[in-house]
Amino acid sequence: MTTDSRAGRPRASSRETLAEAACELFLEQGYEATSIADITRRAGVSRSSFFNYFSSKSDVLWSGIDERIDQAVASLRALGPDADGDAVRGILLLVVHGFAPDPLALALRNSAAMGLDDELVGETGLRLAQLASAVSESARASGIDVIRADILGAAHAAAVLSSLRVWAEQGAGQLSVESVLLDALGTIHDLPWAI
Structure with a gap:
């Protein structure tokens, strides 16, 4: 059986990736100007993935x-x-x-x-x-x-x-x-x- 292992830092969960993307965007453009679509685009996940982890932007x-x-x-x-x-x-x-x-x-x-x-x-x-x-x-x-x-x-x-x-x-x-x-x-x- 072959496993796919990568050297270096382990991949972050989608929850962590979304939170990191949101915080980066809040710092770059402000909380009000940041949409959920901006966050999911930055994180590279779907909108439905966002709502699997968070109920709102504030919930992040x-x-x-x-x-x-x-x-x-x-x-x-x-x-x-x-x-x-x-x-x-x-x-x-x-x-x-x-x-x-x-x-x-x-x-x-x-x-x-x-x-x-x-x-x-x-x-x-x-x-x-x-x-x-x-x-x-x-x-x-x-x-x-x-x-x-x-x-x-x-x-x-x-x-x-x-x-x-x-x-x-x-x-x-x-x-x-x-x-x-x-x-x-x-x-x-x-x-x-x-x-």
């Missing part, structure tokens, strides 16, 4: 973190009445654990050059609301009143998303995003889980 940037946020939301809901600050913070740390530079990190670092400022504000807000709601729900399930639960949710969600932004802006890979998040969570120590 957010899909990696969205999977992690979805897992965190499910884990937070599973805590039920056993939710406490340590368990919640542990789940939130998993959102960023081992997070490596990706299209989102590149976009956060180069938002002005890519013309992504408005896009990032809107899309960050959606993820902030999703995480804040899940943390607040966990707090309420453990017996915390609604206002305090909402404040805890907003603070913890902001810590996660702000940490990702700061980590990317400072040069993803320079620090671990977990250490940035631990520092951020430390700033909300005046909001203990329970009184």
Whole structure:
């Protein structure tokens, strides 16, 4: 049996190829001016291939973190009445654990050059609301009143998303995003889980 092996770098998956093509185009011509057709043409794949991996142009940037946020939301809901600050913070740390530079990190670092400022504000807000709601729900399930639960949710969600932004802006890979998040969570120590 003969195998076709090539020396050098292994071929990237279509998902990686599409993400790389999209980021190159966002830097070259801006986010708004880049179409899905531009991305697929640059990547050398069909339009249907794009939609096998991404639901939209924005999804190219957010899909990696969205999977992690979805897992965190499910884990937070599973805590039920056993939710406490340590368990919640542990789940939130998993959102960023081992997070490596990706299209989102590149976009956060180069938002002005890519013309992504408005896009990032809107899309960050959606993820902030999703995480804040899940943390607040966990707090309420453990017996915390609604206002305090909402404040805890907003603070913890902001810590996660702000940490990702700061980590990317400072040069993803320079620090671990977990250490940035631990520092951020430390700033909300005046909001203990329970009184």
